[in-house]
Amino acid sequence: MEFSTLFNDNWLNLIVIFALSIIAFVFKKKPKSNYFENIIKYTDILEKTPQPQYQKDYLNNIKKKLLWEKVCFYRSGNRNKERIAISLINSDIYNIIDLTQLNSLTQYFAIEKNKIYPLKLFLVKEFVVSCIAAVIAIIFVLSNLNTIFKSPEIISVIIAILTIFIITIIISQFIVPVIKRLNMLRLILKDNDFLNRANHQLAVIIEDDQKINISIAEQVFVQNEQESDNKN
Known part of the structure; x- marks a missing residue:
């Protein structure tokens, strides 16, 4: 199969793979840093040295804000x-x-x-976006399943399998947390x-x-x- 033919037959899948790979890279978790611990140590050291009161208040307020960011689960x-x-x-x-x-x-x-x-679910942006993403993902998966079973070209089949795999991984990263929250909402509403x-x-x-x-x-x-x- 020529490259031009390969691209013409699989251009959408290739674009999806490229786009989702970028999304996965962008949203990849950053490695943990010692920023919080270092700031706390720094303020502790400064507190042990003579400082004017406004400086002590400043350091204490910094520690309070850092502790808030560290232990608080809502913004x-x-x-x-x-x-x-x-x-x-x-x-x-x-x-x-x-x-x-x-x-x-x-x-x-x-x-x-x-x-x-x-709120009504259709008023929650996260829910609406997740539903749209899920529908689009299902359409792509079904389309690629059709390619897997009907395409005579092994390269197209491989690309289709890869596309399904990447779509499943990326979508699950977004959908699973939403499902967890919906289940919590269900349990909350179930408790009268x-x-x-x-x-x-x-x-x-x-x-x-x-x-x-x-x-x-x-x-x-x-x-x-x-x-x-x-x-x-």
């Missing part, structure tokens, strides 16, 4: 995501939730009128009291946050009053 910054994550964990009396999936699991829930509720417990936890969080905000506002007010008196 900070989005207040509703944090509230959902905390409420879900505090309500999980049957250990349904895999902590490594917590951050991604929060996207299946939303808060409205201070209540947590599960789970959302009630979660909403109770959310109410506690909101109440405590309001108390903290009031306390901060009072402190600021007192501080401003003191500064005003000192000026007078």
